Amino acid sequence: MRQRAFAQEAGLPELRKDPITGRWVIISTDRAKRPIDFLRESAKIKGGGNCPFCPGNEGKTPSEVLAYGRSGSGKDTPGWSLRVVPNRFPALGIEGDLGKEGEGLFDRMNGVGAHEVIIETPDHKCTLATLHEKGVEELLWAYRDRMLDLKNDRRFRYILIFKNHGEPAGASLEHTHSQLIALPIVPKRVREEVDNAKLYYDQKERCIFCDMIRQEIETESRMILENDYFIALAPYAPRFPFETWILPRQHSSAFENMPTPYYGNLARVLHDFMNRLDSVLAFPSYNYVIHTSPIGEEINDHYHWHIEMMPKLTKVAGFEWGTGFYINPTPPEEAARFLREAKGTP
Ligand SMILES: [Zn+2]
Ligand SMILES: [Zn+2]
Numbered sequence: 349m350r351q352r353a354f355a356q357e358a359g360l361p362e363l364r365k366d367p368i369t370g371r372w373v374i375i376s377t378d379r380a381k382r383p384i385d386f387l388r389e390s391a392k393i394k395g396g397g398n399c400p401f402c403p404g405n406e407g408k409t410p411s412e413v414l415a416y417g418r419s420g421s422g423k424d425t426p427g428w429s430l431r432v433v434p435n436r437f438p439a440l441g442i443e444g445d446l447g448k449e450g451e452g453l454f455d456r457m458n459g460v461g462a463h464e465v466i467i468e469t470p471d472h473k474c475t476l477a478t479l480h481e482k483g484v485e486e487l488l489w490a491y492r493d494r495m496l497d498l499k500n501d502r503r504f505r506y507i508l509i510f511k512n513h514g515e516p517a518g519a520s521l522e523h524t525h526s527q528l529i530a531l532p533i534v535p536k537r538v539r540e541e542v543d544n545a546k547l548y549y550d551q552k553e554r555c556i557f558c559d560m561i562r563q564e565i566e567t568e569s570r571m572i573l574e575n576d577y578f579i580a581l582a583p584y585a586p587r588f589p590f591e592t593w594i595l596p597r598q599h600s601s602a603f604e605n606m607p608t609p610y611y612g613n614l615a616r617v618l619h620d621f622m623n624r625l626d627s628v629l630a631f632p633s634y635n636y637v638i639h640t641s642p643i644g645e646e647i648n649d650h651y652h653w654h655i656e657m658m659p660k661l662t663k664v665a666g667f668e669w670g671t672g673f674y675i676n677p678t679p680p681e682e683a684a685r686f687l688r689e690a691k692g693t694p
């Protein structure tokens with residue numbers, strides 16, 4: 349305790365370790381950056397142009413694999429409230445087998461996978477914050493529907509849902525959308541989380557995420573918002589300023605297997621959070637990902653699915669590449685306080 353006090357007096361940064369990934373981060377406690385200190389362009393929708401995601405332009409995307417809200421009119425016509433289409437420039441191709449091979453010490457396989465785009469609303473000017481809450485819930489159901497469908501394909505081991513919002517976060521089209529990639533292998537990031545959580549479970553017979561949730565609710569300083577089903581919190585060792593995790597309060601290992609009432613409750617928390625984020629950081633660009641259990645490992649007591657939300661405020665540079673450490677100029681306790689005190693869903 350004495351040393352801790354000394355570090356704070358001298359204004360030293362703090363090294364913190366994330367218990368789930370084992371990753372260390374450097375938190376500036378001295379000249380902590382507040383929301384106004386981040387200089388950047390806001391990700392406000394400008395509109396105009398010829399957008400392939402707008403109604404009437406259905407022919408400009410590959411043929412849809414799912415649509416909600418249309419009554420009567422046929423496939424790839426207007427009238428939808430949400431639409432899922434294959435990506436026109438997919439990272440992976442859907443046809444063919446894996447063709448796994450070794451070339452000496454190198455491993456290879458064919459780039460087989462699915463890459464889909466979820467067009468969240470027909471309204472070009474909408475964002476997840478301004479979309480009505482029912483629309484956000486519909487989006488979550490679409491994530492689930494596509495995951496359940498793609499899991500029937502025996503070639504896939506993992507399905508990642510993610511969203512890039514704003515150009516700095518990698519969105520090439522401003523019309524609000526999410527993406528899904530089905531992969532023939534479990535990504536390393538996820539494998540590490542699942543394996544570490546399993547290790548913890550083997551030692552303690554408890555889920556590390558459930559333990560973390562209990563402790564954070566008690567500690568309060570990193571809590572952002574909650575309802576009966578979900579909580580949003582700033583993790584103890586975040587890589588990025590205002591990084592936020594949203595987790596189900598009760599143990600739940602797979603996003604796509606949640607009971608029905610969870611989706612509406614998650615929509616409420618997500619929508620509320622997006623509004624807070626916009627008000628605190630003035631419409632930032634951001635990325636989020638859904639981390640759920642790998643295919644074939646869905647039912648377990650050790651992995652707890654969650655959303656990781658990362659506003660795009662800083663750049664990843666040489667130090668991060670070289671070490672895997674991240675330097676975060678905003679302590680999570682500060683970030684959580686700003687978001688907690690902000691105005692949520694109007
Ligand atoms: Zn559009
Ligand atoms: Zn759990």
Ligand SMILES: [Zn+2]
Pocket residue numbers: 541639654656
């Ligand atoms: Zn994760």
